[in-house]
Amino acid sequence: MAVDADTDDGASSLIEHLVELRSRLLRAIVGLAIALFALLPFANRLYGWFAQPLLDKLPEGAQLIAVEVASPFFAPLKLALFAAVLVTMPWLLYQAWAFVAPGLYKREKRLALPLLVSAVGLFYAGCAFAFFLVLPAVFGFLTAITPDGVAMMTDINAYLNFVLVIFLAFGISFELPVALVILVLMGWVTPSQLREWRGYAVVGMFVLSAVITPPDVVSQLMLAIPMCLLYEAGILAARMVAPKADADAEAEARDGP
Template sequence: MASSAEDDDGSGSLIEHLVELRTRLLRAIAGLGIALLALLPFANRLYGWFARPLLEKLPEGAHLIAVEVASPFFAPLKLALFAALLLTMPWLLYQAWAFVAPGLYRREKRLALPLLVSAVLLFYIGCAFAFFLVLPAVFGFLTAITPDGVAMMTDINAYLNFVLVIFLAFGISFELPVALVILVLLGWVTPAQLREWRGYAVVGVFIVAAVITPPDVVSQLMLAIPMCLLYEAGIIAARLLAPKTEDAAEDGAAGDA
Protein backbone atom coordinates (compact mmCIF):
# COMPACT_ATOMS: atom_id res chain seq x y z
CA MET A 1 0.00 0.00 0.00
CA ALA A 2 2.80 2.41 0.90
CA SER A 3 4.63 1.59 -2.31
CA SER A 4 1.46 2.24 -4.31
CA ALA A 5 0.99 5.59 -2.58
CA GLU A 6 4.60 6.54 -3.32
CA ASP A 7 4.12 5.57 -6.97
CA ASP A 8 0.96 7.68 -7.10
CA ASP A 9 2.85 10.64 -5.60
CA GLY A 10 5.67 10.19 -8.10
CA SER A 11 3.37 9.97 -11.07
CA GLY A 12 1.33 12.89 -9.78
CA SER A 13 4.48 14.99 -9.36
CA LEU A 14 5.60 14.08 -12.88
CA ILE A 15 2.23 15.04 -14.32
CA GLU A 16 2.33 18.35 -12.46
CA HIS A 17 5.78 19.08 -13.89
CA LEU A 18 4.62 18.22 -17.40
CA VAL A 19 1.58 20.45 -17.03
CA GLU A 20 3.77 23.28 -15.75
CA LEU A 21 6.19 22.76 -18.64
CA ARG A 22 3.33 22.87 -21.14
CA THR A 23 2.01 26.06 -19.56
CA ARG A 24 5.40 27.76 -19.71
CA LEU A 25 5.93 26.69 -23.32
CA LEU A 26 2.51 27.97 -24.36
CA ARG A 27 3.16 31.30 -22.65
CA ALA A 28 6.54 31.59 -24.33
CA ILE A 29 5.10 30.78 -27.76
CA ALA A 30 2.22 33.19 -27.18
CA GLY A 31 4.61 36.02 -26.29
CA LEU A 32 6.72 35.31 -29.35
CA GLY A 33 3.64 35.16 -31.55
CA ILE A 34 2.31 38.48 -30.26
CA ALA A 35 5.66 40.16 -30.87
CA LEU A 36 5.84 38.72 -34.39
CA LEU A 37 2.31 39.84 -35.26
CA ALA A 38 3.11 43.32 -33.94
CA LEU A 39 6.25 43.55 -36.10
CA LEU A 40 4.87 42.08 -39.34
CA PRO A 41 3.19 45.32 -40.54
CA PHE A 42 6.55 47.07 -40.18
CA ALA A 43 8.69 44.27 -41.67
CA ASN A 44 9.66 46.16 -44.83
CA ARG A 45 10.45 49.33 -42.89
CA LEU A 46 12.43 47.26 -40.40
CA TYR A 47 14.45 45.72 -43.21
CA GLY A 48 15.17 49.17 -44.65
CA TRP A 49 16.56 50.28 -41.30
CA PHE A 50 18.45 46.99 -40.98
CA ALA A 51 20.12 47.52 -44.36
CA ARG A 52 21.40 51.00 -43.54
CA PRO A 53 24.96 49.91 -42.55
CA LEU A 54 25.49 48.65 -46.10
CA LEU A 55 23.39 51.19 -48.00
CA GLU A 56 25.27 54.09 -46.43
CA LYS A 57 28.58 52.67 -47.69
CA LEU A 58 27.48 51.83 -51.24
CA PRO A 59 28.31 54.25 -54.07
CA GLU A 60 25.57 56.55 -55.28
CA GLY A 61 23.08 54.67 -57.41
CA ALA A 62 23.94 51.23 -55.97
CA HIS A 63 21.33 49.30 -54.03
CA LEU A 64 20.34 45.89 -52.76
CA ILE A 65 18.73 43.45 -55.18
CA ALA A 66 16.38 40.48 -54.92
CA VAL A 67 17.72 37.51 -56.89
CA GLU A 68 15.01 35.06 -55.89
CA VAL A 69 11.37 35.75 -56.74
CA ALA A 70 10.11 35.33 -53.17
CA SER A 71 13.02 37.13 -51.45
CA PRO A 72 11.15 40.45 -51.09
CA PHE A 73 8.56 38.59 -48.99
CA PHE A 74 10.63 36.06 -47.05
CA ALA A 75 13.62 38.26 -46.16
CA PRO A 76 11.57 40.87 -44.21
CA LEU A 77 9.53 38.05 -42.66
CA LYS A 78 12.69 36.29 -41.50
CA LEU A 79 14.02 39.54 -40.07
CA ALA A 80 10.73 40.18 -38.25
CA LEU A 81 10.96 36.73 -36.66
CA PHE A 82 14.54 37.38 -35.54
CA ALA A 83 13.56 40.77 -34.13
CA ALA A 84 10.63 39.16 -32.30
CA LEU A 85 13.04 36.66 -30.75
CA LEU A 86 15.31 39.47 -29.59
CA LEU A 87 12.43 41.47 -28.14
CA THR A 88 10.88 38.53 -26.30
CA MET A 89 14.13 37.01 -25.08
CA PRO A 90 13.61 38.29 -21.50
CA TRP A 91 10.08 36.85 -21.53
CA LEU A 92 11.25 33.51 -22.91
CA LEU A 93 14.05 33.25 -20.38
CA TYR A 94 11.66 34.24 -17.60
CA GLN A 95 9.41 31.32 -18.51
CA ALA A 96 12.39 28.97 -18.38
CA TRP A 97 13.46 30.51 -15.06
CA ALA A 98 9.95 30.18 -13.58
CA PHE A 99 9.96 26.49 -14.48
CA VAL A 100 13.33 25.58 -12.95
CA ALA A 101 13.44 28.07 -10.05
CA PRO A 102 11.26 26.05 -7.62
CA GLY A 103 13.83 23.25 -7.73
CA LEU A 104 16.81 25.47 -6.91
CA TYR A 105 18.32 26.19 -3.52
CA ARG A 106 18.31 29.74 -2.17
CA ARG A 107 22.00 30.29 -2.96
CA GLU A 108 21.52 28.94 -6.48
CA LYS A 109 18.62 31.32 -7.03
CA ARG A 110 20.64 34.23 -5.71
CA LEU A 111 23.45 33.52 -8.17
CA ALA A 112 21.43 32.28 -11.16
CA LEU A 113 19.15 35.30 -11.54
CA PRO A 114 21.96 37.92 -11.83
CA LEU A 115 23.81 35.63 -14.25
CA LEU A 116 20.67 35.26 -16.36
CA VAL A 117 20.10 39.01 -16.48
CA SER A 118 23.77 39.63 -17.26
CA ALA A 119 23.67 37.10 -20.09
CA VAL A 120 20.68 38.83 -21.71
CA LEU A 121 22.24 42.29 -21.37
CA LEU A 122 25.58 41.13 -22.76
CA PHE A 123 23.87 39.51 -25.74
CA TYR A 124 22.03 42.75 -26.48
CA ILE A 125 25.25 44.74 -26.08
CA GLY A 126 27.03 42.36 -28.46
CA CYS A 127 24.32 42.77 -31.11
CA ALA A 128 24.32 46.56 -30.72
CA PHE A 129 28.11 46.66 -30.93
CA ALA A 130 27.97 44.61 -34.14
CA PHE A 131 25.27 46.78 -35.74
CA PHE A 132 26.49 50.25 -34.86
CA LEU A 133 30.28 49.75 -34.95
CA VAL A 134 31.33 46.53 -36.64
CA LEU A 135 29.03 46.44 -39.68
CA PRO A 136 29.75 50.02 -40.81
CA ALA A 137 33.48 49.34 -40.50
CA VAL A 138 33.24 46.01 -42.32
CA PHE A 139 31.12 47.36 -45.18
CA GLY A 140 33.32 50.43 -45.45
CA PHE A 141 36.33 48.15 -45.82
CA LEU A 142 34.61 45.84 -48.33
CA THR A 143 33.32 48.66 -50.50
CA ALA A 144 36.73 50.32 -50.45
CA ILE A 145 38.48 47.24 -51.84
CA THR A 146 35.84 46.50 -54.50
CA PRO A 147 37.67 46.33 -57.85
CA ASP A 148 37.04 49.00 -60.45
CA GLY A 149 34.22 48.15 -62.81
CA VAL A 150 32.49 45.93 -60.24
CA ALA A 151 29.12 47.08 -58.91
CA MET A 152 28.53 45.87 -55.36
CA MET A 153 24.80 45.01 -55.30
CA THR A 154 24.08 42.34 -52.72
CA ASP A 155 21.02 40.11 -52.62
CA ILE A 156 18.70 41.04 -49.77
CA ASN A 157 18.55 37.47 -48.48
CA ALA A 158 22.34 37.05 -48.62
CA TYR A 159 22.77 40.35 -46.77
CA LEU A 160 20.31 39.29 -44.08
CA ASN A 161 22.04 35.94 -43.54
CA PHE A 162 25.42 37.66 -43.35
CA VAL A 163 24.28 40.17 -40.76
CA LEU A 164 22.44 37.60 -38.65
CA VAL A 165 25.59 35.49 -38.47
CA ILE A 166 27.51 38.56 -37.30
CA PHE A 167 24.83 39.28 -34.71
CA LEU A 168 24.93 35.75 -33.33
CA ALA A 169 28.74 35.68 -33.37
CA PHE A 170 29.06 38.89 -31.37
CA GLY A 171 26.05 38.24 -29.14
CA ILE A 172 27.31 34.81 -28.11
CA SER A 173 30.94 35.93 -27.84
CA PHE A 174 29.96 38.70 -25.44
CA GLU A 175 28.69 35.97 -23.07
CA LEU A 176 32.31 35.13 -22.22
CA PRO A 177 32.30 36.72 -18.73
CA VAL A 178 29.16 34.81 -17.77
CA ALA A 179 30.66 31.56 -19.04
CA LEU A 180 33.84 32.12 -17.00
CA VAL A 181 31.87 32.90 -13.84
CA ILE A 182 29.79 29.74 -14.28
CA LEU A 183 32.95 27.64 -14.73
CA VAL A 184 34.39 29.09 -11.53
CA LEU A 185 31.16 28.59 -9.57
CA LEU A 186 31.03 24.97 -10.73
CA GLY A 187 34.55 24.50 -9.40
CA TRP A 188 36.02 23.50 -12.76
CA VAL A 189 38.54 26.35 -12.78
CA THR A 190 39.71 29.07 -10.40
CA PRO A 191 40.32 32.77 -11.06
CA ALA A 192 44.04 32.12 -10.52
CA GLN A 193 44.03 29.52 -13.29
CA LEU A 194 42.18 31.91 -15.60
CA ARG A 195 44.91 34.49 -15.02
CA GLU A 196 47.62 31.91 -15.71
CA TRP A 197 45.91 30.88 -18.95
CA ARG A 198 45.58 34.49 -20.17
CA GLY A 199 48.16 34.03 -22.94
CA TYR A 200 46.49 30.88 -24.27
CA ALA A 201 43.12 32.60 -24.03
CA VAL A 202 44.30 35.51 -26.19
CA VAL A 203 45.54 33.11 -28.86
CA GLY A 204 42.28 31.16 -28.69
CA VAL A 205 40.23 34.36 -28.94
CA PHE A 206 42.00 35.41 -32.14
CA ILE A 207 41.52 31.93 -33.61
CA VAL A 208 37.81 31.99 -32.78
CA ALA A 209 37.48 35.49 -34.22
CA ALA A 210 39.17 34.38 -37.44
CA VAL A 211 36.82 31.41 -37.77
CA ILE A 212 33.42 32.95 -37.01
CA THR A 213 33.85 36.39 -38.61
CA PRO A 214 34.06 37.31 -42.31
CA PRO A 215 37.51 36.99 -43.92
CA ASP A 216 38.61 40.54 -43.22
CA VAL A 217 40.97 41.91 -40.60
CA VAL A 218 38.56 44.63 -39.45
CA SER A 219 35.80 42.36 -38.14
CA GLN A 220 38.31 39.91 -36.67
CA LEU A 221 40.02 42.63 -34.63
CA MET A 222 36.69 44.17 -33.61
CA LEU A 223 35.64 40.83 -32.18
CA ALA A 224 38.97 39.69 -30.73
CA ILE A 225 39.79 42.90 -28.84
CA PRO A 226 36.43 43.11 -26.97
CA MET A 227 36.65 39.39 -26.18
CA CYS A 228 40.07 39.90 -24.60
CA LEU A 229 38.64 42.70 -22.49
CA LEU A 230 35.63 40.56 -21.60
CA TYR A 231 37.97 37.77 -20.55
CA GLU A 232 39.57 40.14 -18.07
CA ALA A 233 36.11 41.26 -16.90
CA GLY A 234 35.17 37.62 -16.41
CA ILE A 235 38.22 37.04 -14.22
CA ILE A 236 37.33 40.06 -12.06
CA ALA A 237 33.68 38.98 -11.74
CA ALA A 238 34.69 35.42 -10.90
CA ARG A 239 37.11 36.68 -8.25
CA LEU A 240 34.37 38.76 -6.64
CA LEU A 241 31.81 35.95 -6.66
CA ALA A 242 34.14 33.17 -5.58
CA PRO A 243 36.83 34.68 -3.34
CA LYS A 244 37.07 31.55 -1.19
CA THR A 245 37.93 29.43 -4.18
CA GLU A 246 40.66 31.84 -5.16
CA ASP A 247 42.03 32.06 -1.62
CA ALA A 248 42.08 28.30 -1.30
CA ALA A 249 43.94 27.94 -4.59
CA GLU A 250 46.52 30.52 -3.59
CA ASP A 251 46.96 28.96 -0.14
CA GLY A 252 47.41 25.57 -1.76
CA ALA A 253 50.04 26.96 -4.14
CA ALA A 254 51.87 28.62 -1.24
CA GLY A 255 51.79 25.38 0.74
CA ASP A 256 53.25 23.41 -2.17
CA ALA A 257 56.02 25.98 -2.51
Protein backbone atom coordinates in the same frame (compact mmCIF):
# COMPACT_ATOMS: atom_id res chain seq x y z
CA MET B 1 1.48 -0.38 -0.27
CA ALA B 2 4.21 2.13 0.55
CA VAL B 3 5.89 1.40 -2.78
CA ASP B 4 2.62 1.98 -4.63
CA ALA B 5 2.12 5.27 -2.76
CA ASP B 6 5.63 6.42 -3.68
CA THR B 7 5.03 5.42 -7.30
CA ASP B 8 1.76 7.35 -7.39
CA ASP B 9 3.43 10.42 -5.85
CA GLY B 10 6.24 10.21 -8.41
CA ALA B 11 3.82 9.92 -11.30
CA SER B 12 1.72 12.77 -9.95
CA SER B 13 4.82 14.96 -9.56
CA LEU B 14 5.93 14.17 -13.12
CA ILE B 15 2.49 15.07 -14.48
CA GLU B 16 2.55 18.35 -12.56
CA HIS B 17 5.99 19.17 -14.01
CA LEU B 18 4.80 18.38 -17.52
CA VAL B 19 1.70 20.54 -17.07
CA GLU B 20 3.85 23.39 -15.78
CA LEU B 21 6.26 22.97 -18.69
CA ARG B 22 3.40 23.09 -21.18
CA SER B 23 2.03 26.20 -19.51
CA ARG B 24 5.40 27.97 -19.66
CA LEU B 25 5.95 26.98 -23.29
CA LEU B 26 2.51 28.26 -24.27
CA ARG B 27 3.14 31.58 -22.52
CA ALA B 28 6.48 31.92 -24.26
CA ILE B 29 4.98 31.15 -27.67
CA VAL B 30 2.07 33.55 -27.10
CA GLY B 31 4.46 36.34 -26.14
CA LEU B 32 6.63 35.68 -29.19
CA ALA B 33 3.56 35.58 -31.47
CA ILE B 34 2.27 38.90 -30.11
CA ALA B 35 5.64 40.56 -30.75
CA LEU B 36 5.84 39.05 -34.24
CA PHE B 37 2.36 40.20 -35.27
CA ALA B 38 3.10 43.67 -33.87
CA LEU B 39 6.28 43.89 -35.99
CA LEU B 40 4.93 42.43 -39.23
CA PRO B 41 3.30 45.69 -40.47
CA PHE B 42 6.69 47.38 -40.11
CA ALA B 43 8.76 44.53 -41.61
CA ASN B 44 9.75 46.39 -44.79
CA ARG B 45 10.59 49.56 -42.89
CA LEU B 46 12.56 47.47 -40.39
CA TYR B 47 14.53 45.87 -43.19
CA GLY B 48 15.31 49.29 -44.68
CA TRP B 49 16.76 50.39 -41.33
CA PHE B 50 18.59 47.08 -41.01
CA ALA B 51 20.21 47.51 -44.43
CA GLN B 52 21.41 51.05 -43.71
CA PRO B 53 24.98 50.08 -42.65
CA LEU B 54 25.59 48.67 -46.15
CA LEU B 55 23.60 51.29 -48.06
CA ASP B 56 25.63 54.06 -46.42
CA LYS B 57 28.85 52.56 -47.80
CA LEU B 58 27.66 51.74 -51.34
CA PRO B 59 28.40 54.15 -54.21
CA GLU B 60 25.73 56.71 -55.00
CA GLY B 61 22.81 55.12 -56.84
CA ALA B 62 23.72 51.56 -55.81
CA GLN B 63 21.14 49.47 -53.99
CA LEU B 64 20.34 45.98 -52.78
CA ILE B 65 18.70 43.56 -55.20
CA ALA B 66 16.33 40.59 -54.91
CA VAL B 67 17.62 37.62 -56.89
CA GLU B 68 14.93 35.17 -55.85
CA VAL B 69 11.30 35.82 -56.67
CA ALA B 70 10.07 35.43 -53.08
CA SER B 71 12.97 37.24 -51.39
CA PRO B 72 11.10 40.58 -51.04
CA PHE B 73 8.52 38.72 -48.92
CA PHE B 74 10.60 36.21 -46.96
CA ALA B 75 13.60 38.41 -46.09
CA PRO B 76 11.57 41.03 -44.15
CA LEU B 77 9.51 38.24 -42.59
CA LYS B 78 12.65 36.48 -41.36
CA LEU B 79 13.99 39.73 -39.99
CA ALA B 80 10.70 40.42 -38.20
CA LEU B 81 10.89 36.98 -36.58
CA PHE B 82 14.47 37.58 -35.47
CA ALA B 83 13.52 41.00 -34.07
CA ALA B 84 10.58 39.44 -32.23
CA VAL B 85 12.90 36.91 -30.59
CA LEU B 86 15.25 39.73 -29.53
CA VAL B 87 12.41 41.83 -28.13
CA THR B 88 10.82 38.96 -26.21
CA MET B 89 14.08 37.37 -25.02
CA PRO B 90 13.60 38.61 -21.42
CA TRP B 91 10.07 37.15 -21.43
CA LEU B 92 11.24 33.84 -22.90
CA LEU B 93 14.05 33.52 -20.38
CA TYR B 94 11.72 34.46 -17.55
CA GLN B 95 9.46 31.54 -18.48
CA ALA B 96 12.46 29.21 -18.40
CA TRP B 97 13.52 30.70 -15.07
CA ALA B 98 10.03 30.35 -13.58
CA PHE B 99 10.02 26.66 -14.52
CA VAL B 100 13.40 25.73 -13.00
CA ALA B 101 13.49 28.18 -10.05
CA PRO B 102 11.35 26.08 -7.65
CA GLY B 103 13.94 23.30 -7.81
CA LEU B 104 16.91 25.53 -6.98
CA TYR B 105 18.49 26.16 -3.60
CA LYS B 106 18.40 29.66 -2.11
CA ARG B 107 22.05 30.37 -2.97
CA GLU B 108 21.55 29.09 -6.52
CA LYS B 109 18.56 31.41 -6.97
CA ARG B 110 20.55 34.35 -5.62
CA LEU B 111 23.33 33.74 -8.17
CA ALA B 112 21.24 32.56 -11.12
CA LEU B 113 19.08 35.65 -11.47
CA PRO B 114 22.00 38.14 -11.81
CA LEU B 115 23.67 35.78 -14.26
CA LEU B 116 20.48 35.59 -16.31
CA VAL B 117 20.10 39.37 -16.41
CA SER B 118 23.78 39.79 -17.26
CA ALA B 119 23.53 37.25 -20.07
CA VAL B 120 20.61 39.10 -21.68
CA GLY B 121 22.30 42.47 -21.32
CA LEU B 122 25.59 41.22 -22.76
CA PHE B 123 23.83 39.62 -25.72
CA TYR B 124 22.07 42.90 -26.49
CA ALA B 125 25.37 44.75 -26.07
CA GLY B 126 27.05 42.37 -28.52
CA CYS B 127 24.34 42.88 -31.13
CA ALA B 128 24.45 46.67 -30.69
CA PHE B 129 28.25 46.67 -30.96
CA ALA B 130 28.03 44.64 -34.16
CA PHE B 131 25.38 46.86 -35.75
CA PHE B 132 26.69 50.30 -34.88
CA LEU B 133 30.46 49.71 -35.00
CA VAL B 134 31.42 46.46 -36.69
CA LEU B 135 29.10 46.43 -39.71
CA PRO B 136 29.92 49.98 -40.88
CA ALA B 137 33.64 49.20 -40.57
CA VAL B 138 33.30 45.87 -42.38
CA PHE B 139 31.21 47.26 -45.24
CA GLY B 140 33.50 50.25 -45.57
CA PHE B 141 36.45 47.90 -45.92
CA LEU B 142 34.69 45.59 -48.39
CA THR B 143 33.47 48.41 -50.62
CA ALA B 144 36.92 50.03 -50.57
CA ILE B 145 38.62 46.89 -51.89
CA THR B 146 36.02 46.16 -54.59
CA PRO B 147 37.93 45.92 -57.92
CA ASP B 148 37.38 48.60 -60.53
CA GLY B 149 34.63 47.74 -62.97
CA VAL B 150 32.83 45.52 -60.43
CA ALA B 151 29.44 46.69 -59.17
CA MET B 152 28.68 45.57 -55.62
CA MET B 153 25.07 44.38 -55.86
CA THR B 154 24.09 42.32 -52.83
CA ASP B 155 20.99 40.15 -52.63
CA ILE B 156 18.68 41.12 -49.76
CA ASN B 157 18.47 37.56 -48.47
CA ALA B 158 22.25 37.07 -48.61
CA TYR B 159 22.73 40.36 -46.77
CA LEU B 160 20.25 39.35 -44.07
CA ASN B 161 21.94 35.98 -43.53
CA PHE B 162 25.35 37.65 -43.37
CA VAL B 163 24.26 40.20 -40.76
CA LEU B 164 22.37 37.67 -38.64
CA VAL B 165 25.49 35.51 -38.45
CA ILE B 166 27.45 38.57 -37.32
CA PHE B 167 24.80 39.35 -34.71
CA LEU B 168 24.83 35.83 -33.32
CA ALA B 169 28.64 35.68 -33.35
CA PHE B 170 29.02 38.90 -31.38
CA GLY B 171 26.00 38.31 -29.14
CA ILE B 172 27.20 34.85 -28.09
CA SER B 173 30.84 35.94 -27.81
CA PHE B 174 29.88 38.72 -25.42
CA GLU B 175 28.55 36.01 -23.06
CA LEU B 176 32.15 35.06 -22.21
CA PRO B 177 32.15 36.60 -18.69
CA VAL B 178 28.96 34.75 -17.79
CA ALA B 179 30.42 31.48 -19.09
CA LEU B 180 33.58 31.95 -17.01
CA VAL B 181 31.58 32.70 -13.86
CA ILE B 182 29.46 29.57 -14.38
CA LEU B 183 32.58 27.43 -14.85
CA VAL B 184 34.01 28.79 -11.59
CA LEU B 185 30.75 28.25 -9.70
CA MET B 186 30.63 24.65 -10.95
CA GLY B 187 34.15 24.12 -9.64
CA TRP B 188 35.62 23.20 -13.00
CA VAL B 189 38.16 26.03 -12.94
CA THR B 190 39.39 28.67 -10.50
CA PRO B 191 40.11 32.37 -11.11
CA SER B 192 43.82 31.70 -10.67
CA GLN B 193 43.70 29.07 -13.41
CA LEU B 194 41.91 31.52 -15.70
CA ARG B 195 44.75 34.01 -15.14
CA GLU B 196 47.36 31.35 -15.82
CA TRP B 197 45.65 30.35 -19.06
CA ARG B 198 45.32 33.95 -20.25
CA GLY B 199 47.92 33.56 -23.03
CA TYR B 200 46.29 30.43 -24.44
CA ALA B 201 42.88 32.09 -24.19
CA VAL B 202 44.02 35.12 -26.19
CA VAL B 203 45.38 32.91 -28.97
CA GLY B 204 42.19 30.86 -28.96
CA MET B 205 40.00 33.97 -29.16
CA PHE B 206 41.92 35.29 -32.17
CA VAL B 207 41.63 31.91 -33.89
CA LEU B 208 37.91 31.73 -33.08
CA SER B 209 37.40 35.26 -34.39
CA ALA B 210 39.07 34.31 -37.66
CA VAL B 211 36.74 31.32 -38.01
CA ILE B 212 33.35 32.84 -37.19
CA THR B 213 33.73 36.29 -38.76
CA PRO B 214 33.92 37.26 -42.43
CA PRO B 215 37.34 36.89 -44.08
CA ASP B 216 38.54 40.40 -43.31
CA VAL B 217 40.95 41.68 -40.69
CA VAL B 218 38.63 44.44 -39.48
CA SER B 219 35.83 42.22 -38.17
CA GLN B 220 38.31 39.71 -36.75
CA LEU B 221 40.05 42.37 -34.68
CA MET B 222 36.77 43.97 -33.64
CA LEU B 223 35.65 40.63 -32.22
CA ALA B 224 38.94 39.39 -30.76
CA ILE B 225 39.85 42.58 -28.88
CA PRO B 226 36.49 42.90 -27.04
CA MET B 227 36.64 39.19 -26.22
CA CYS B 228 40.04 39.69 -24.60
CA LEU B 229 38.63 42.53 -22.50
CA LEU B 230 35.57 40.44 -21.62
CA TYR B 231 37.87 37.60 -20.57
CA GLU B 232 39.51 39.94 -18.06
CA ALA B 233 36.09 41.10 -16.88
CA GLY B 234 35.08 37.46 -16.47
CA ILE B 235 38.12 36.81 -14.25
CA LEU B 236 37.21 39.76 -12.03
CA ALA B 237 33.59 38.65 -11.79
CA ALA B 238 34.64 35.06 -11.08
CA ARG B 239 36.82 36.22 -8.18
CA MET B 240 33.81 37.97 -6.66
CA VAL B 241 31.56 34.91 -6.75
CA ALA B 242 34.14 32.16 -6.28
CA PRO B 243 33.51 29.79 -3.37
CA LYS B 244 35.15 31.03 -0.16
CA ALA B 245 37.58 28.11 0.02
CA ASP B 246 38.93 28.87 -3.44
CA ALA B 247 39.18 32.57 -2.61
CA ASP B 248 41.15 31.83 0.57
CA ALA B 249 43.47 29.49 -1.33
CA GLU B 250 44.13 32.16 -3.91
CA ALA B 251 44.83 34.76 -1.21
CA GLU B 252 47.34 32.43 0.43
CA ALA B 253 48.99 31.76 -2.93
CA ARG B 254 49.39 35.49 -3.53
CA ASP B 255 50.64 36.25 -0.04
CA GLY B 256 53.06 33.34 0.00
CA PRO B 257 53.98 31.05 2.92
